[in-house]
Amino acid sequence: MNYMFEAGFLGTRAPFFMDLVTLIVAFLPLLVAGAIYLAKIKKYKLHAFAQIFIFAFSVIVLVYFEIGVRVGGGFNAFIDESSVSYNYAFFVLILHIVIAVVTLIIWFMTLIKAKKYLALGIHKKLGKITFLGIVLTALSSMWVYLLLFVF
Secondary structure (H helix, E strand, O other): OHHHHOEOOOOOOOEHHHHHHHHHHHHHHHHHHHHHHHHHOOOHHHHHHHHHHHHHHHHHHHHHHHHHHHHOOHHHHHHOOOOOOHHHHHHHHHHHHHHHHHHHHHHHHHHHOHHHHHHHOOHHHHHHHHHHHHHHHHHHHHHHHHHHHOO
8 A cells, every 4th residue: 555655647746645536536427428429329328337337437436535635644645745724734635635525425315316306307517517526626736635635
């Protein structure tokens, strides 16, 4: 597990695991957009499979990230080397966490109740909300990364 805390590959102060997770989250909106495109071209089974796969992969990445953060000393250990004020970075972190958790819950509910939501006609609306949340999660994660490891 020591490899997680070796120097990352993006040329910042971040450890390897943080670079890897940030890169994956940055590309997550593109992956989800591809899965949404499958529904638009009426490949619904492939759309469902892609969404479930991407969601499961995202949860695995989240667990990997949480392990790295906990073992690495948490937010306080990472903010120490930053020139950004603790309060500002903490506010951005909390905002990011709220966006990510709400998005994860809505995404999960959209997947679990997809057939019911299709019948009710709200699946597409929830999908759009989920996609917006994924985009905001990606942007806010990059914001946190910049505050902790670049500035």
